[in-house]
Amino acid sequence: MISSRRLWWVFPSILFFGLLADQILKFYIKLNFTLGEEYVIFPWFRLVFVENPGMAFGVTLGSKVLLTTFRIVVSGFMIWYFVRLVKANFNFGFLVVMSCILTGAIGNIVDGVFYGEIFSASDYNNVATLTSIGDGYAQWFTGKVVDMFYFPLFNIPDWIPIVGGDIFFSPVFNIADSFITVGIILVILCYRKAFNKSFDFAGLKDNKKKP
Secondary structure, three states, rough: OOOHHOOOOOHHHHHHHHHHHOOEEEEHHHOOOOOOEEEEEEEEEEEEEEEOOOOOHOOOOOOOOHHHHHHHHHHHHHHHHHHHHHHHOOOOOHHHHHHHHHHHHHHHHHHHHHHHHHOOOOOOOOOOEEEOOOOOOOOOOOOOOEEEEEOOOOOOOOOOOOOOOOOOOOOOOOOHHHHHHHHHHHHHOOOOOHHHHHHHOOOOOOOOOOO
């Protein structure tokens, strides 16, 4: 069993390194690529600069201010939830996975809250620049999320109805999206029981055994 003291380092460590990698790459893309610019690493792996006003993988849902606020509220709840689980000395692997999901959420929150104020607008002819606060392309909480990873793995055969001829897995995403997606997949595949138990542990004192 891992001590609670060591568990307290799980989220800060993953948050620091995950957020650092996410924001360094986003800054690089924003300040060096024009909108839509593509750099081919392999035929099946490319960097493409896309700005996403909505949720993960380009999904748009309602007002940007409301979406960013909703993300902050959910992330706040997840931090409270995480703290309660650490105090209960909960399953270490599950805490690592939840730290990844929370890190991804915070990574995209940073874009939504700050990017509109600190960057000029990107377009298909001009690279963005850092600006003074108030001179950016949008107001607080209305910035666009920077996406760049594109994996056009293969074309779906034409004979398949509806999707025939389309590229398999066409969304463009970022490191933060990857943290969220991998975390959710691991919860579903490996930590479903721990997830179900976690709600009880989050609401109780440290008098339960580790699941």
